[in-house]
Amino acid sequence: xxxxxxxxxxxxxxxxxxxxxxxxxxxxxxxxxxxxxxxxxxxxxxxxxxxxxxxxxxxxxxxxxxxxxxxxxxxxxxxxxxxxxxxxxxxxxxxxxxxxxxxxxxxxxxxxxxxxxxxxxxxxxxxxxxxxxxxxxxxxxxxxxxxxxxxxxxxxxxxxxxxxxxxxxxxxxxxxxxxxxxxxxxxxxxxxxxxxxxxxxxxxxxxxxxxxxxxxxxxxxxxxxxxxxxxxxxxxxxxxxxxxxxxxxxxxxxxxxxxxxxxxxxxxxxxxxxxxxxxxxxxxxxxxxxxxxxxxxxxxxxxxxxxxxxxxxxxxxxxxxx
Amino acid sequence: xxxxxxxxxxxxxxxxxxxxxxxxxxxxxxxxxxxxxxxxxxxxxxxxxxxxxxxxxxxxxxxxxxxxxxxxxxxxxxxxxxxxxxxxxxxxxxxxxxxxxxxxxxxxxxxxxxxxxxxxxxxxxxxxxxxxxxxxxxxxxxxxxxxxxxxxxxxxxxxxxxxxxxxxxxxxxxxxxxxxxxxxxxxxxxxxxxxxxxxxxxxxxxxxxxxxxxxxxxxxxxxxxxxxxxxxxxxxxxxxxxxxxxxxxxxxxxxxxxxxxxxxxxxxxxxxxxxxxxxxxxxxxxxxxxxxxxxxxxxxxxxxxxxxxxxxxxxxxxxxxxxxxxxxxxxxxxxxxxxxxxxxxxxxxxxxxxxxxxxxxxxxxxxxxxxxxxxxxxxxxxxxxxxxxxxxxxxxxxxxxxxxxxxxxxxxxxxxxxxxxxxxxxx
Numbered sequence: 001x002x003x004x005x006x007x008x009x010x011x012x013x014x015x016x017x018x019x020x021x022x023x024x025x026x027x028x029x030x031x032x033x034x035x036x037x038x039x040x041x042x043x044x045x046x047x048x049x050x051x052x053x054x055x056x057x058x059x060x061x062x063x064x065x066x067x068x069x070x071x072x073x074x075x076x077x078x079x080x081x082x083x084x085x086x087x088x089x090x091x092x093x094x095x096x097x098x099x100x101x102x103x104x105x106x107x108x109x110x111x112x113x114x115x116x117x118x119x120x121x122x123x124x125x126x127x128x129x130x131x132x133x134x135x136x137x138x139x140x141x142x143x144x145x146x147x148x149x150x151x152x153x154x155x156x157x158x159x160x161x162x163x164x165x166x167x168x169x170x171x172x173x174x175x176x177x178x179x180x181x182x183x184x185x186x187x188x189x190x191x192x193x194x195x196x197x198x199x200x201x202x203x204x205x206x207x208x209x210x211x212x213x214x215x216x217x218x219x220x221x222x223x224x225x226x227x228x229x230x231x232x233x234x235x236x237x238x239x240x241x242x243x244x245x246x247x248x249x250x251x252x253x254x255x256x257x258x259x260x261x262x263x264x265x266x267x268x269x270x271x272x273x274x275x276x277x278x279x280x281x282x283x284x285x286x287x288x289x290x291x292x293x294x295x296x297x298x299x300x301x302x303x304x305x306x307x308x309x310x311x312x313x314x315x316x317x318x319x320x321x322x
Numbered sequence: 323x324x325x326x327x328x329x330x331x332x333x334x335x336x337x338x339x340x341x342x343x344x345x346x347x348x349x350x351x352x353x354x355x356x357x358x359x360x361x362x363x364x365x366x367x368x369x370x371x372x373x374x375x376x377x378x379x380x381x382x383x384x385x386x387x388x389x390x391x392x393x394x395x396x397x398x399x400x401x402x403x404x405x406x407x408x409x410x411x412x413x414x415x416x417x418x419x420x421x422x423x424x425x426x427x428x429x430x431x432x433x434x435x436x437x438x439x440x441x442x443x444x445x446x447x448x449x450x451x452x453x454x455x456x457x458x459x460x461x462x463x464x465x466x467x468x469x470x471x472x473x474x475x476x477x478x479x480x481x482x483x484x485x486x487x488x489x490x491x492x493x494x495x496x497x498x499x500x501x502x503x504x505x506x507x508x509x510x511x512x513x514x515x516x517x518x519x520x521x522x523x524x525x526x527x528x529x530x531x532x533x534x535x536x537x538x539x540x541x542x543x544x545x546x547x548x549x550x551x552x553x554x555x556x557x558x559x560x561x562x563x564x565x566x567x568x569x570x571x572x573x574x575x576x577x578x579x580x581x582x583x584x585x586x587x588x589x590x591x592x593x594x595x596x597x598x599x600x601x602x603x604x605x606x607x608x609x610x611x612x613x614x615x616x617x618x619x620x621x622x623x624x625x626x627x628x629x630x631x632x633x634x635x636x637x638x639x640x641x642x643x644x645x646x647x648x649x650x651x652x653x654x655x656x657x658x659x660x661x662x663x664x665x666x667x668x669x670x671x672x673x674x675x676x677x678x679x680x681x682x683x684x685x686x687x688x689x690x691x692x693x694x695x696x697x698x699x700x701x702x703x704x705x706x707x708x709x710x711x712x713x714x715x716x717x718x719x720x721x722x723x724x725x726x727x728x729x730x731x732x733x734x735x736x737x738x739x740x741x742x743x744x745x746x747x748x749x
Contacts, residue, residue, distance in 0.1 A: 004593055019522065098638055118640035119524040120594030128638075141642070142524030181524055205521035206529070 004126055011315035014126045014135040015308055017144040018185035026189055030154050033300070033307035039076060040303065049310040050079035053110040057083045059138070060097075060116040065274055066138050066148075069298070070113045073305035079111075101125050109133060111309065119143035119178075134312040142176050148273050149182035151304040153190060155297050156228055159269050163190040169222050169264075170213075171198040172232030172254060172281050175205045179273045180232055188212040198222035199254060202243040219254055223263040231256055231272045231281050239280070247280050257283045261291065269293045323365050323740055324348045326358070330370025330701065334377065335674035336690035345375060347697040350740035354693055366742075370701055373734060376673055377689045378410025378441075378698035380680040382578055383554065384629035384651055386443070388431065390419025395631040395718040397434055400651065403717035404441040405744040407652040408700030408733040409627075411681065411688045412441055416448040417475035423448035423459045425467035432468045439741040442698075444684055446473040446500060449488050453477040458488055461497055470684055471498040471552065476601050476646075478506030482539060489549035498685075501540055502554040503561070504602055508532035513642050515605040519588040525641060528603050530558045537564045544573050552683055553577040556622060557602035559612030566621045576683050577621070579613050580628035581650055581657040586610070586723055596637045596644035597723040600628075617675055618667055624680040625661075627654040631719020649719035653710065655702060656729035663730075697740040706732040 005014040005021070012025055039045055055074040057067050067083065074081045086100060101112070111134045114122045119141030126135040139145040153163075160166060168187055174180045174197050187195045188211070197208060198216045209215055216222030223229060239247045256270065270282075270292045278284045286292060327345040332355070334340075346354040346362055353359055384404065387395040404412055414431075416422035422431065428445050435443035447469030451457045454477075461472055472492055479485045479501075492499045512528030514520040520527035537553065541564065544551050556562060556579050568575045582600055587610045591598045598604055616622040630647025637644050654676060662672035681689030688698055710727050712720040736744035 096635060096638070097640070116640065118642045120642075121640040123593050124638070124640055140524075141640070142526075144524070178524055181522070206516045206527065207518045208521055210518045211522065 004123060012311055015146050015312065016122045016126055016135065016137045018146045018149050018182045018189065019144070021189065023189050023191070026150070026153065026186065029150055029304065029307050029311060030157060032311060033154055033303040036306040037300065037303040039306070040299070045076050046078055047076065048078050050074060050077035050313060053079045053313065054108060055079045055081050055111045055113060055309070056104050056109045057081065057113045058086060058104065058115070059084065060086045060114070060121070061139070062087065063115055063139070065298070066115065069301045070138060070305055073302050073309060076302070077306055077309055079309070097121065097124065098128050101128060105129055105133060111136065111312065113138050115139045117141060136308060136312070139178055142178050142181070144182045145178040146182050147301070147305050147308055148179050149186040150308065151297055151301040152183055152230065152271060152273070153186050154300045154304050155271060155293055156269070158296070158300065159293060160227060163187070163192045166192050166228060167194040167196070167226040168192055168228040168230065169196040169198055169226045170230045170232065171219065171222070171256065173203045173234050173238060174199055174208060174232065175203045176235065176238065177232050183230060184211050184213055196222050196226065200244070219260055220263050223260060226264045227268055229256065229261065229264055229268055229270045231270065233273065233275065234277060234281050251280055255279070255281055255283060256286050258285050258289070261286055271297060274298065324363065325697075325737075325740065325742070326362070326364035326367045327370050327375055327699070327701070328367055330373050330375035332375045332691060333670050333673060334691035335670045336678035337692065338670055339691070340670050345691070347737070347740045350697055352691060352693055352695050352697050355691070368701065368735060372703065372705075373701050374669075374704050375691070376700050376702075377677040377691050378700045378736065378738065379408050379654055379676045380684065380689045381409045381412040381627050381629070381651065381654055381676070382624050382680045382683060383580070383626040384409070384412040384414055385417070385631065385647070386414050387631060388418060388434065389427065394633050399716070399718040400629070400631065401435065401440050403651045403715070405736045406716045406733060408655050408702060408736050409651055410441050410698035410700065410736060410738050411444065411684070411686070413444040413446055413470065413684060415475040416446050416473055417453060417477065421448045421453045422446070422464075422469070423451050423453070425460070425463045428464060428467040428469055439738055439743055441738060442688070444468070444470045444686075446471050448472065449474050449499060450479065450484065455479040455481055455484055458491055461492060462495060465495070465497060471500050473500040473554070474502070476502055478504065480506050482543075486543050486547065489543050489547040489551070493547045493549040496550065498550045498552055500552040500554050502602070503533050503536035503540060503556070504528070505532045505536040508535065513599060513603065514591060515588045515603045517588055517606050519591055523591065523594065523641075530560060530605065530609070533558050533561045533602060534564060537561055541568050541573060541575070544575065548574070550574040555580055555583070555602055555628060556613065556616075557583055557605050558609045562612045562616040562621055566616070569621065576623045578624040578626045578680070579617060579622050580626055581653055582628065582648055582723060583610065583613055584617065584625060584661055585657060590723055591641070594641040595723065596639065596641055597648060597721055597725065599641055599644045599646055600648060601646045614661065614665060617661070618665060618671075623675070624683060625654070625658060625675040626680070627651050629717070629719070631717050632721045634720060637721050648722045649715060649717045650722065651717060652715055653722065653724055653729070655700070655733060656731045657724075659704065659731040660729070697737055699735070699737040700733055701735040702731050702733045704731050706730070708732055
């Protein structure tokens with residue numbers, strides 16, 4: 001099956017999911033992001049990579065952080081950025097998703113950054129738009145959040161240099177997490193030899209081991225000897241119901257405390273895609289502790305998104321600083 | 323009108339006849355095979371050399387979308403699709419708008435469908451009012467109006483007390499009840515099989531036990547009430563095993579599967595192909611293999627199109643939001659042939675699942691080629707290849723997972739009660 005996000009030449013046309021992307025493209029993005037990381041430290045934090053291009057942030061689901069980092073990334077690349085909170089307008093008037101997209105495409109959009117509550121929305125839009133429009137999936141349902149996974153890989157590489165000798169544990173609500181799915185694909189593509197997922201059976205999707213991970217229900221066992229601990233956010237609506245009895249009990253078994261963290265390697269890093277629920281999935285002493293790299297993730301997120309956007313527009317890049 | 327169908331390969335699954343021969347029709351009935359009756363002077367001779375002559379197909383599940391959903395399809399468009407597909411008898415589920423829960427609606431539908439020579443339509447009546455699973459419908463009145471069985475279509479009947487009473491009441495009059503086994507709570511919110519693909523794509527899932535739990539409940543209630551139950555759209559290997567055991571126990575159970583589940587699996591969803599948004603969901607390859615085996619060995623009695631025309635816009639949505647269903651009337655024959663071909667199943671046995679076997683479930687004498695039977699026939703060219711495209715489908719529903727697939731086998735003539743209602747000069 002032709003992969004919908006690659007051109008026939010194998011270049012990235014859209015970024016919809018990590019699944020199926022060859023490792024050299026992931027490394028190309030990560031390498032490119034290193035260069036953009038430097039831009040953040042210039043006096044004028046701008047390049048011309050997207051000058052004259054229109055980037056539409058098309059958010060069908062509320063988001064502050066992801067939308068903001070995409071906006072900053074696009075603006076640093078000199079793009080014109082249009083933010084649309086579509087959930088509040090067209091959709092409530094009954095306009096279909098693709099009608100909304102058609103209307104925006106008619107305004108000469110060059111790139112859509114899409115977030116949607118339903119899995120597959122970004123694929124649908126990508127299959128519908130004209131050949132000159134690029135689509136970046138900024139999170140679709142439970143399916144994928146590829147730029148988050150890429151910035152996580154960037155963070156891991158920044159602190160651990162290599163992927164081939166790592167043990168990585170992803171902890172929490174894997175079932176509902178698009179972040180976890182994209183992280184798993186990225187880690188396995190980058191040849192991380194051991195990827196673990198840790199959580200109760202109610203929050204594990206069926207046959208998740210087919211994605212190349214080992215499943216642990218005992219957090220201490222699962223954290224033993226790992227180099228990287230990635231905590232997942234637990235949505236409020238999952239805390240009390242048939243999936244979990246209470247946030248307290250969840251924290252007891254799956255919250256990351258300083259004590260539990262001692263089972264990981266002493267130099268293990270702790271990551272979280274945000275926003276955090278302190279006292280639910282992570283103890284404040286860990287979130288703010290020496291091993292936490294959570295705020296670095298946010299910073300790196302801008303450079304990684306700049307790298308993705310510039311590669312979509314120009315797959316054979318060279319830096320063109322102001 | 324007297325018709326002589328000459329030199330065709332006549333396959334009659336009911337009698338296991340498979341031989342080249344002649345067929346003679348007069349006054350709407352088959353009057354003779356092989357040798358013409360004395361003094362037979364046909365008005366029309368159909369040269370059937372190179373063609374296969376079979377009983378017209380009997381499809382147990384085709385939605386005509388009337389009343390209520392005429393924007394999706396009309397009775398005319400879908401009846402035409404049936405004739406092009408060689409389907410001469412079909413039954414339609416009661417999930418119209420309003421549902422077929424009162425005799426007037428059924429009579430109106432029958433009147434509309436019987437306006438001219440065309441495919442016979444046997445409506446299913448709603449088992450409960452508005453399909454809400456609370457109050458029984460007037461089954462006797464509906465039966466008199468033309469309903470051959472009672473069904474909830476895809477609507478759940480959550481209250482097992484109501485289900486037991488509905489089965490007991492139907493059993494009183496020996497009315498069959500058709501049920502699609504899917505436990506509503508376990509299926510809640512789900513759109514894909516709970517397995518590798520739903521995990522990969524992040525789609526809310528429906529576990530296999532949603533089917534087996536519902537089946538186990540239904541089978542136990544059959545034991546209690548003695549109702550005759552037809553299980554619609556089986557989807558899983560454990561479901562097939564339960565039906566097999568129930569039949570060997572002697573329970574009055576029959577079952578069908580759809581052409582989609584016979585050929586496809588969860589993997590066909592690919593990158594969110596909304597044409598694969600079906601109820602029940604497409605399950606694993608292992609499940610599909612068990613369905614194929616069950617259909618071959620007769621555990622599953624019938625293969626159905628589960629024809630559900632859907633507006634193009636309603637499929638141009640993210641997978642979860644896309645409307646359920648696939649168009650199928652015109653694919654029932656070629657997909658039966660494909661199954662027979664791929665699994666080396668004798669044509670006569672394969673075609674039984676779309677002719678005499680479903681006719682037996684309907685309790686009618688259709689689906690066979692024998693002197694005295696109504697001349698409901700389908701002639702097809704087994705070698706003609708064609709490709710499924712929106713243009714080649716006559717149904718208003720262009721939605722099918724088989725879009726772009728090559729098919730082999732095309733209907734050249736469809737006859738109902740001795741009338742040629744479809745003739746394709748090219749086939």
